[in-house]
Each structure stands twice: as C-alpha cells, then as structure tokens.
Amino acid sequence: MTDSQPVEATTASGETFDHRARLQQMFRDSPIPADELMFNLGLYVRSSLLVKFLVMDDLYRRFVSVPGALLEFGTWRGQNLVLLENLRAIHEPFNKQRTIIGFDTFTGYPEDAGMAETALTEHGGYNSGSDYPRYLAELLETHEGNSAFGHLRGNHKLIAGDVTQTAPKYFADHPETLVAFAFFDMGPYEPTVAALRAIQPHLVPGSVLLFDELTWTGAPGEAIAFKEVFRDIPYRIEKCPLYPSKSIVTVR
Ligand SMILES: C[S@@+](CC[C@H](N)C(=O)[O-])C[C@H]1O[C@@H](n2cnc3c(N)ncnc32)[C@H](O)[C@@H]1O
Known part of the structure; x- marks a missing residue:
C-alpha cells in the first residue's frame, strides 16, 4: 500500500x-x-470522523435517562468506548454506575467469518494484536481518571473472544444487566444474531441500538439477524440523520 x-x-x-x-x-x-x-x-480531524462524534453525542442524549450499560459489539481500537466515557463525563459526570463494555476478538475477524477478501485485508483484517486489550483498558482507565470522581476507576470492561461465545456467557454470568445502548458493528449474521439474542432479555423501553449496515444489501447478515430477533419486540426504527448508512432502533 x-x-x-x-x-x-x-x-x-x-x-x-x-x-x-x-x-x-x-x-x-x-x-x-x-x-x-x-x-x-x-x-x-476530518468530517468523516467528526460525524461519528456527532452521531454518538446525539445518541447519548437519547439514552441518557435510560439506566444500564453501554455496549459495543466490534470494538476494534476502542475509539467509541473512549468517546462514550468522555460523553458520560459531559452528560452525566456523577453517574459512575454507567458501565461501558466492548466485545471483540481483538485479533480481527475469525477465519470462518465468510468475509469478502477486501474486508479482511482492510485495516489488516482489524487485528489489533493480542496485547491491545491491556493497552485499551489502561487508556480507558486513564480517561476515567481525568473525569469527575477520577479516583473511582476500572468501571469499564473489555470482553475478548468470539462474540458467538463471549456474549451468551457474559449475559448468563451477569443476569442483572440492563442495556441502555448497544452498537452493532461486526457485519456477519452469526456474531450479530448471537449478540442480539444475548442482550434481548436485558433490553428496556428506551434502549437504543445502533446498526452499522442494516441497509447494506451487499452484506445482508446484520439485517437478517435483526429481523429475526426483533420479530416480537416493539420498536421504532429510523435512518441516522447525519450518517444515512447507519440505522437507529429504539425499543418501545
Ligand atoms: C468494523 S470493525 C469495528 C469498528 C469499530 N466499531 C469502530 O467504529 O471503530 C469490526 C470489528 O468486529 C470484530 N469482529 C468481527 N467478528 C467478530 C466476532 N465473531 N467476535 C468478536 N469480534 C468480531 C473485528 O475484530 C473488528 O474489530
């Protein structure tokens, strides 16, 4: 390159x-x-990055009054997790109950993920390296340290491994979890449906879900997973105003 x-x-x-x-x-x-x-x-910072900050701020304002954790399925370098911690510090500086949880293999797409060759070579296949979660955990904790009540740190979690296994296990181990927000950014059907099924019992009215490629016909896995799991859940769906390829779902 x-x-x-x-x-x-x-x-x-x-x-x-x-x-x-x-x-x-x-x-x-x-x-x-x-x-x-x-x-x-x-x-x-280019507009293509700035818009992601703006979208996340818009979403934060929507779920700020909903109790529960903020999740990202497909974390990559963890920029959204850091962004969410900083938005937490702005919108609800005294809320130390807000747990932010990132799920990723941190070694990229599993070999059998059925991703197109181009997607797998993009960003080196999203392989952050097996040591990266340690660095990201320290980075998140450092941001917490810079915020109000900075002496209370280590609130956030990184769950490394294939989501098809880690998501069901995480929510079985933490049945008390409520989900205020979840971002789905992995793409294929299998991890998306596994994550959706895992969080479904933990959704509450007002929970906000962001989908990266619900309308991308070239890769229908995310949309199929969504329609399957949300068959009986009342929801409102809209195109993300500033980022039309993303979709926002709010549980009713
Ligand atoms: C497009 S990237 C995520 C980008 C990130 N959300 C952002 O906005 O910066 C997709 C991520 O999904 C992860 N991923 C793909 N399949 C996965 C699976 N089965 N289990 C866990 N993580 C997976 C990859 O490792 C990759 O980091």
Whole structure:
C-alpha cells in the first residue's frame, strides 16, 4: 500500500486521496509540541470522523435517562468506548454506575467469518494484536481518571473472544444487566444474531441500538439477524440523520 491509497472503506478517489495523504503527512510532521497537540487534535480531524462524534453525542442524549450499560459489539481500537466515557463525563459526570463494555476478538475477524477478501485485508483484517486489550483498558482507565470522581476507576470492561461465545456467557454470568445502548458493528449474521439474542432479555423501553449496515444489501447478515430477533419486540426504527448508512432502533 502506498501513502496515497486509502486506509478505510471509502467512496473517495483520485484527488481526495492526495489530500487525505497530505493531511496524514502533515499530522506526522506536525510542528506542534505534544502537550499542545493533545489540545489541538481537531486540526487534523476530518468530517468523516467528526460525524461519528456527532452521531454518538446525539445518541447519548437519547439514552441518557435510560439506566444500564453501554455496549459495543466490534470494538476494534476502542475509539467509541473512549468517546462514550468522555460523553458520560459531559452528560452525566456523577453517574459512575454507567458501565461501558466492548466485545471483540481483538485479533480481527475469525477465519470462518465468510468475509469478502477486501474486508479482511482492510485495516489488516482489524487485528489489533493480542496485547491491545491491556493497552485499551489502561487508556480507558486513564480517561476515567481525568473525569469527575477520577479516583473511582476500572468501571469499564473489555470482553475478548468470539462474540458467538463471549456474549451468551457474559449475559448468563451477569443476569442483572440492563442495556441502555448497544452498537452493532461486526457485519456477519452469526456474531450479530448471537449478540442480539444475548442482550434481548436485558433490553428496556428506551434502549437504543445502533446498526452499522442494516441497509447494506451487499452484506445482508446484520439485517437478517435483526429481523429475526426483533420479530416480537416493539420498536421504532429510523435512518441516522447525519450518517444515512447507519440505522437507529429504539425499543418501545
Ligand atoms: C468494523 S470493525 C469495528 C469498528 C469499530 N466499531 C469502530 O467504529 O471503530 C469490526 C470489528 O468486529 C470484530 N469482529 C468481527 N467478528 C467478530 C466476532 N465473531 N467476535 C468478536 N469480534 C468480531 C473485528 O475484530 C473488528 O474489530
């Protein structure tokens, strides 16, 4: 891969890649010292990332009054988990009951996941390395330490392994769990249906679910899993206003 090739699923081409590569280069060669850079990261944030922050903030406002955990199925580097902890610190700084839980193999898609070759090579197949959960756990705890009641840390959890096994086990071991929010971002049918079945008894009126590719006809697994599990659950569904390929489901 050359510097001018994309490193993310994209519809951009040509000149856009050049600007993207230039931005990456300018970030790498930034003349700004590290302490100032941490406070000026927005200099390098593109709209394609900013929109994800905005969407998550919109969702947080919707489920802020719903008790329960915030889940992400398909965590990758854990950016959304960190984002959710920071939104928690903004929207409900004194709520230390809010547990954020990320599920991922952390070694990428299982070999038999039936993913297209292009998806498997994207971001190195999403292999973060078996040591990564330790780094991410420390990162999350450091963010908690920076928030109000920073002495109360270690509230969040990373569950490593194949979701088809870890999700049923996690919820069997924690039957008391309520789910306020869950983001489904794995794609294939098997892990999605396993995660949906595992959380279904823990949903409450007002629970918000975000689906990454419910309307993507090229990969129907997520939609089939959703329709199967939600056959008898009353819900409202809408297209995500700022990110039309994502869908928001609210349990009634
Ligand atoms: C598209 S990435 C997630 C991106 C992340 N949600 C974000 O917004 O940054 C999909 C993730 O799902 C994970 N994944 C795929 N199949 C899985 C399975 N059966 N069990 C656990 N994790 C899985 C992969 O390891 C990968 O990190």
